[in-house]
Amino acid sequence: MAEREAQEVEALRERLEREARAGGYHLNPDVEFTSALVEGLLTNQARYGYPSCPCRRAAGERAEDVDIICPCDYRDADLDEYGACYCALYVSRDVVDGKKEAGAIPERRPAKREDRPQFRGEAAPAGSGIKVWRCRVCGYLCAREEAPEVCPICKASRDRFEAFAWPPG
């Protein structure tokens, strides 16, 4: 890798790490591994005009690939279930602490184009059937399967969240 590219990779890796920390997320602490992923993100940015997931084949059109632009639509569900996102750029606290290992995980992105979030259409209104969690400390609300590991606003831990609204049924 050329010197300039190495600097670019390091600069982006540092920025992503800073942003992850600020939002209650963790970048994979394996710097060599993470740098290789960041290099892939820069390659895709140059190739497609957006940083799509280095571990997924991009179609090359933003509308097609919008769900796999990093951070992808599937990151948080994979963090909750497997302790890492699909490419393992983002990992859970347990992985950072060495209690769990990040490995190969199944692809959560629907194989069928029409099942992907950007093509689901009007049949089911966006957000229906999704739980809403409330941070008891600062009141932050988020609609997702599980409360986040850390509140991105006040940094309170997951166990400080309460159910705010449950989907009917």
Next chain:
Amino acid sequence: MEHVDGTVDPGGVVLYALSTCVWCKKTRALLEELGVTYDYEYVDLASPARQSEIEGEVMARTGRASYPTICTPTDCVVGYRPDEIRLLLGL
């Protein structure tokens, strides 16, 4: 399709990978550590027509299209799963 000569040839080993993917790199490193003779193709660097062709083939054989996918004439392993890959290759 690129060819890598190793010391062991399980026969017809093909790796479909992405040039940007770290798990694909790890898979190649494993194959080279095992000294396997194999062919590989970087799907993201192929022509659009070839990409669709590979995608269709991988879908048909594994029910999904994700990479790395490593195949022998009889079976495939999806993802960097060293134990399953060794088993697939009989090593």
